[in-house]
Amino acid sequence: DGGITQSPKYLFRKEGQNVTLSCEQNLNHDAMYWYRQDPGQGLRLIYYSQIVNDFQKGDIAEGYSVSREKKESFPLTVTSAQKNPTAFYLCASSPGQGGRQPQHFGDGTRLSIL
Amino acid sequence: GESVGLHLPTLSVQEGDNSIINCAYSNSASDYFIWYKQESGKGPQFIIDIRSNMDKRQGQRVTVLLNKTVKHLSLQIAATQPGDSAVYFCAENMDKGYSTLTFGKGTMLLVSP
Numbered sequence: 001d002g003g004i005t006q007s008p009k010y011l012f013r014k015e016g017q018n019v020t021l022s023c024e025q026n027l028n029h030d031a032m033y034w035y036r037q038d039p040g041q042g043l044r045l046i047y048y049s050q051i052v053n054d055f056q057k058g059d060i061a062e063g064y065s066v067s068r069e070k071k072e073s074f075p076l077t078v079t080s081a082q083k084n085p086t087a088f089y090l091c092a093s094s095p096g097q098g099g100r101q102p103q104h105f106g107d108g109t110r111l112s113i114l
Numbered sequence: 115g116e117s118v119g120l121h122l123p124t125l126s127v128q129e130g131d132n133s134i135i136n137c138a139y140s141n142s143a144s145d146y147f148i149w150y151k152q153e154s155g156k157g158p159q160f161i162i163d164i165r166s167n168m169d170k171r172q173g174q175r176v177t178v179l180l181n182k183t184v185k186h187l188s189l190q191i192a193a194t195q196p197g198d199s200a201v202y203f204c205a206e207n208m209d210k211g212y213s214t215l216t217f218g219k220g221t222m223l224l225v226s227p
Contacts, residue, residue, distance in 0.1 A: 004157075006157075033214070035217075040219065041219055042203065042216075042217035042218050042219045042220065043203070043217040045214060048214060058214070090158070092157075099146065099207035099214050099215065100146040100165075100207050101146075101163075102148060102163060103160075103215060104160065105150075105157030105158045106157050107155075107156050107157045108155070108156070108157050110155075
């Protein structure tokens with residue numbers, strides 16, 4: 001079945017540590033996105049990528065980094081510069097640029113601080 | 115794990131009732147809108163979308179209504195079932211130098227048997 005796979009489902013970060021969240025899609029979509037979700041909040045865009053080897057900052061990119069070396073993969077690194085990383089992280093994809101078409105989501109990674 | 119539904123507006127209905135979930139959007143220039151359903155611990159799932167050249171669109175047991183005059187969107191769920199219990203988000207397209215979806219905070223729907 002086609003879809004988006006995020007791993008791990010749960011992740012713990014120590015102080016000063018960088019951690020990387022994985023996102024893989026087999027939908028052959030060009031565009032991919034990372035969102036952060038906090039309790040009682042809507043999704044906030046961290047980074048997006050419209051095509052391989054290109055990505056752009058979203059609304060809350062500080063403390064995060066991404067890469068897009070392959071069409072199917074868009075990993076997110078939460079760096080030690082992100083002082084409040086505890087959240088639910090969601091990866092999404094869409095066939096093209098995502099403003100006027102549905103984005104398809106993975107089942108998220110929950111990141112917590114040790 | 116911590117629920118995404120903390121502190122959200124909540125709609126409680128009985129099984130079999132019709133549910134109406136409302137959403138006010140912010141940008142009068144938005145021309146595309148979408149509803150998602152999110153169950154606890156999972157990612158949002160697409161329900162239905164609508165473009166601004168329409169004021170109503172129907173799917174299976176769901177109807178989306180768009181009122182551009184007052185910038186209001188609603189999702190109607192017919193014959194609500196316990197499996198419909200979830201958080202429902204609306205989203206609008208918004209151009210901020212890039213075109214993407216901007217999400218509302220959501221409404222929790224609780225369906226009692």
